[in-house]
Amino acid sequence: MRLLIQTFAICLALSLCLAVPTHHHEHGDDEQVGHGPGHKNNGPGHKNNGPDHKNNGPGHHHFDRCTELVFDAAIETKEGIYYFFKDDHVFKGFHGDGELTNMTFPELDDHLVGHVDAAFRMPSEDSPDHHEHLYFFLDNKVFSYENHKLNDGYPKDISEEFPGIPDHLDAAVECHKPDCPKNTVIFFKGHEIYHFDIDSKEVHHKEFKSMPNCSAAFHYTGHYYCLHGHRFSKFNPNTGAVHGRYPKEARDYFMNCPNYGDKTEKEHLEREQCSHVHLDAITEDDDHDLFAFRGHYYLSRIDGKSHAGTIESGFKDLHANIDAAFAHDEHIHIIKDDKMYVYNISHAVGEAHKLREGYPKTVKDELGLEGHIDATFICPKDHTVHVIQGNKIYDVDLNAHPPTHTEAKPIPLKHVDTAMCGDNGVIVVVKDDYYHYASPLTFIASKIKPHKQDVATGLLGCPYYDGKTEAEHIKREQCSHMHLDAITEDDDHDLFAFRGHYYLSKIEDKYHAGPIESGFKELHDDIDAAFAHDEHIHIIKNDKVYCYNISHTHGEAHKLREGYPKTVKDELGLEGHIDATFICPKDHIVHVIQGNKIYDVDLNAHPPTHTEAKTIPFKHVHTAMCGDHGVKVVVDDDYFEYASPLEFIAAKIKPEKKSVPKDLLGCPPKAHLQVIAMSRKKNYKNVEEMSNSLNQQYEDKVRPYIDLVDSLRALGIEKDLNLPAVAVIGDQSSGKSSVLEALSGVALPRGTGIVTRCPLVLKLKRNEKNDTWSGVLTYKDQTKSLHKPSDVGIAVSQ
DSSP, rough: OOOOOSSSSOOOOOOOOOOOOOOOOOTBBOSSOOOOOTTTSTTOTTTSSTTTTTTTTTTOOOOOTSOOOOEEEEETTTTTTTTEEEETTTEEESOOOOOEEGOGGGGGTTTOOOOOOOOOOOOTTTTTTTEEEEEETTTTTTEOOOEEOOOOTTSSSSSSSSTTOOSEEEEEEEOOTSSSOOOEEEEETTTTEEEETTTTEEEEOOOOOOOOOOHHHHHHOOOOOOOOOTEEEEETTTOOOOSSSSSSEEHTTOOOOOSSOOOOOHHHHHHHHHHOOOSSSEEEEETOOOOOEEETEEEETTEEEEEEEEEEHSSTTTOSSOEEEEETEEEEEEEETTTEEEEEESTTTTOEEEOOTTOOHHHHHHHHOOOOOEEEEEEETOOOOEEEEHHHHHHEEEEESSSSSOOOOOOOSSSOOOOEETTTEEEEEEEEEEEEEEHHHHHHHOOOOOOEEEEEHHOOOOOOOOOOHHHHHHHHHHHHOSOEEEEOTTTOEEEEETTEEEEEEEEEEEEEEEEHHSSSTTTSSSEEEEEEEEEEEHHHHHHHEEEEEOSSSOOOOOOOTTTTTHHHHHHHOOOOOOOEEETTTTOOOEEEEEEEEEEETTTSSSSSSEEEEEOOSOOOOSSEEEEEEEEEEEETEEEEEEESSSHHHSSSSSOOEOOOOOOOOOOOOTTOOOOSOTTTTTOOSSHHHTTTTGGGHHHHHHHHHHHHHHHHHTTTTGGSOOOOOOOOSSSTOOOOHHHHHHHHOOOOOOOOTTTOOOSSSEEOOOOOOOOOOOOEETTTTEEEEEESTHHHHHHHHH
């Protein structure tokens, strides 16, 4: 399809977890949940089945979710809050004490002989009456609630409401299209699995052989989880297949449990990188060192090295559950309750940060605001901190004394857990996902959510991606914003990129991704540098060089050469940590970067010799490579291109930065912007459905204009325009109106010659296939030529 969108104009109307737990049987920490006569509430010997049991009795048991607790059922409300049931208690959210179930669902009190057996949520779009329903199963009865009120006619027998489904269930979870072929409820009883078709009421029996029996099950952020004991497994809802390293400890991933066992530094690190519990705060300083806080723990990444520990070990006057944080001028500001703590940042991994004299001070004194703070962020080299309270944001000038703030502006999210701002824009975290915006202005004014991304894998460097297909592994490695550890290209133009535990290769233009140890079996993770030379790939880790024969077959392991590893000193004549290495095609000089210094090493010399150190125009480089088109120098998730090593060393001005995921690793455009396949559809159920219908190949052209309009709206320019402020010019029947309808969800008038005139005009035109990108921005009497998407932001600011 050649629906052209070369320059675009727009006026637009433009989930966790868990707490896992399992049935606590006499045999202890067994993953398998027993189903003998005492299981759940179907046996006469169940401990809470006595006739005198009352939910509100004076002696009800106090449960601690961080002990050997076994949840009986789990459900997500329409507000996105997860409820976990244990006997006559319910735990709301991922931390905190439980409360009696009858305080929220009083009607269950008449039937609650022990605990809720199973529960699931039926969203309104799947329900015959188009209302949201929560279903609870107790013995042989089912209860249906809407807005926490029991629906008329309930409770009913399970056999009446769900024919073919047995009584005394163990667990239930909803499965919607496309995860399941039809909208389905999955019921669990022992090893028996029942797929109940919501529309036809047909029942299909299945057996999930690879999965332990579930005491509870739930759906979260696109995945399905089975709880068994204090462990959990992620499973395929159609086959029951469990892929990857399961079961895992729920208290590591789905609960804030500070001290339930001894952990190594590596185990602490993995927990903080991979946990699905939402972050309390995240920030990055001007040196790109990152700090993330969750519960009692924090994670830091300093000079590319990660560390995890208790908050009190790094920030001794604090202990747990901070509210917000931002880094400014070599200090990290942490907000807890109504106090602000300011620490001098230590850039030594694991070293405690020192509280500045005179702190803590009140938030009122420091920011001029009162009330709970949800999130704060400040952009590099700026002195304005953005403060989020609920769905409002304030700008506070840190240079003003006393502090002053702007009037509140609404943000496009009901709630934000944390946020940060860096060179590439604003990261906004909600639960365990994040959204990326080009600037604070585009965040505030945005009408369409950007593509959501995973915090654990995209921000914190979680090394495990269980149950992924090859294509998903490839996309993750292509599109991750975590910095690369190393990248290199051989003389055949085959590419190898390394990040954490994984590597990405492109051989004869075909991509492959997998764990490093699958391709380089003597290595596991976190390499320091790499370069390819003479059909070998040299990988540096710590003080060793590993030299492998390159295999040009996809997925085939590369073989370590005999005699390796050798020391860096023996191979390169250098000592100390190596940040990056690169060698240009058909050359024998490898360029070695340490800090802001570079050395040239002659590989043909024995013993190896190197030049005197030269200074490079960067404080720190993550990796670099050299090919036919020059040198690419990678810093964070951007890279800079130079014609030669000499030009790189001598440069006084940085070239235009480019995106590593998009421009170097081939990350496909986001699926949330797809411009074709609209037909002339006028009505969309929600923004997500609308955005999913925009053709992904046009993101680079469309997204800059969305950002442009959002920026204009944020600057208040919109009120000066006679909206709709759009002119779309194209061939007859080229889809002009459909494009606007896709973005706004509003039906537009149709007819020959219909034109919208206004002060702001961005023109659409058809270019020949190989023509360069171009456009024009006009506002009142000003006109700017646009030659690339990044020109849009520059033109707006001017």
